[in-house]
Amino acid sequence: MTHLFKRFARTAINFEVEEELRFHIELLRREYIRQGLSPEAAQGATLKRFGDLEHIKNQCVEISRRSHPCMRALKSFLLLVFLTGFLVRVFSADADVRQIGNMLMAVAALSRLLLYARGLSPSSFLSRTGTPSRLILHAGSQTPVAADHERTRTPVERVISDE
Amino acid sequence: MASARTDLMQGTLELLILKTLARESMHGYGIVQRIHEAAEDLLKIEDGSLYPALYRMEERGWIQSEWGLSENNRRAKFYQLTRRGRKQLEAERANWERISQAVNRVLQTA
Numbered sequence: 001m002t003h004l005f006k007r008f009a010r011t012a013i014n015f016e017v018e019e020e021l022r023f024h025i026e027l028l029r030r031e032y033i034r035q036g037l038s039p040e041a042a043q044g045a046t047l048k049r050f051g052d053l054e055h056i057k058n059q060c061v062e063i064s065r066r067s068h069p070c071m072r073a074l075k076s077f078l079l080l081v082f083l084t085g086f087l088v089r090v091f092s093a094d095a096d097v098r099q100i101g102n103m104l105m106a107v108a109a110l111s112r113l114l115l116y117a118r119g120l121s122p123s124s125f126l127s128r129t130g131t132p133s134r135l136i137l138h139a140g141s142q143t144p145v146a147a148d149h150e151r152t153r154t155p156v157e158r159v160i161s162d163e
Numbered sequence: 164m165a166s167a168r169t170d171l172m173q174g175t176l177e178l179l180i181l182k183t184l185a186r187e188s189m190h191g192y193g194i195v196q197r198i199h200e201a202a203e204d205l206l207k208i209e210d211g212s213l214y215p216a217l218y219r220m221e222e223r224g225w226i227q228s229e230w231g232l233s234e235n236n237r238r239a240k241f242y243q244l245t246r247r248g249r250k251q252l253e254a255e256r257a258n259w260e261r262i263s264q265a266v267n268r269v270l271q272t273a
Contacts, residue, residue, distance in 0.1 A: 016240075017214075019238065019240075020191065020214070020239075020240045021211075021214065023190070023191075023192070023233070023237060023238070023239050023240075024190075024191050024192045024195075024210060024214075026237075027192045028192065028210065049209070049210055050209070050210045050211045051209045051210065051211030051212060052211065053211065056211040056212070056214055056215060059214075059215040059218075060214050060215055060218050063215065063218040063219055063222055064218060066222075067218075067221070067222040
């Protein structure tokens with residue numbers, strides 16, 4: 001049942017990510033066609049500019065999956081179980097009850113570890129640490145003659161100070 | 164045209180996205196276009212690399228998304244800044260200015 005739900009949730013996330021990326025790619029392709037490229041050339045240029053589509057999609061799906069409300073609820077529940085176990089262990093005078101506390105802590109910790117291990121696929125690792133962003137800085141001459149202060153500002157500063 | 168591919172300093176793409184979304188909600192394509200326009204095409208982001216960044220930022224609660232209709236009447240996902248995102252923008256901006264000043268000082272004196 002859980003497996004079926006996870007599969008359904010993953011498929012739904014997949015569709016959503018795909019739709020979003022497809023929208024971007026379609027607009028990009030139209031823009032290239034508008035600039036005069038043939039449909040085939042536009043398709044090639046679009047895919048080149050967009051980057052590795054499958055890898056990007058997998059990264060997005062993985063991030064969405066781990067931030068899914070059900071996954072967050074499950075993690076919170078496990079934390080609650082662990083804390084309950086801890087409190088029972090600390091405050092109970094009865095050895096048998098303390099044993100129950102130990103068991104709760106162990107079950108919660110193992111489940112959390114299992115969740116963590118399941119999410120440790122190479123793609124999830126990349127999405128956790130973040131792939132280096134691709135930035136191309138043009139040092140060309142297309143910049144119009146600008147005021148002195150404009151020339152000294154970096155492209156990033158132009159974006160962040162553009163009110 | 165001469166161009167150089169450089170590594171984006173950690174957090175810079177996030178700063179640019181936050182700043183772009185501070186004006187209005189936008190879809191991914193719009194964000195890339197706005198950044199390119201504002202940087203007068205001197206700065207190019209590989210389009211695809213925007214999305215994992217957007218998803219991570221949403222996970223952190225800096226932005227939120229909702230599906231809507233684009234200008235050409237197609238379903239598109241629009242992102243907007245949250246209150247936490249606005250605070251993050253201020254923090255990232257101050258950080259950028261600090262780093263930028265420090266680097267400039269070194270370049271001027273060294």
